[in-house]
Amino acid sequence: xxxxxxxxxxxxxxxxxxxxxxxxxxxxxxxxxxxxxxxxxxxxxxxxxxxxxxxxxxxxxxxxxxxxxxxxxxxxxxxxxxxxxxxxxxxxxxx
Numbered sequence: 001x002x003x004x005x006x007x008x009x010x011x012x013x014x015x016x017x018x019x020x021x022x023x024x025x026x027x028x029x030x031x032x033x034x035x036x037x038x039x040x041x042x043x044x045x046x047x048x049x050x051x052x053x054x055x056x057x058x059x060x061x062x063x064x065x066x067x068x069x070x071x072x073x074x075x076x077x078x079x080x081x082x083x084x085x086x087x088x089x090x091x092x093x094x095x
Contacts, residue, residue: 050074
């Protein structure tokens with residue numbers, strides 16, 4: 001009879017220990033299964049356009065540029081090029 005109570009006590013302690021270990025390891029287990037965010041490189045890009053011949057070309061953003069700013073001359077007809085749009089391009093980086 002004493003051994004039956006002793007076995008039940010040991011079984012309860014083992015179950016409690018197992019639950020304690022699982023609780024302690026839970027954050028680590030979750031971090032293993034969660035997907036890590038991919039590194040993303042962002043770059044400011046602007047589109048310049050010739051209003052007369054509809055020539056368009058993307059280029060790197062230059063500090064101080066804004067939509068509507070005249071930024072050069074058209075390679076086709078030598079008319080002024082105007083910034084049509086400014087946006088961010090995102091590139092995923094593979095490691």
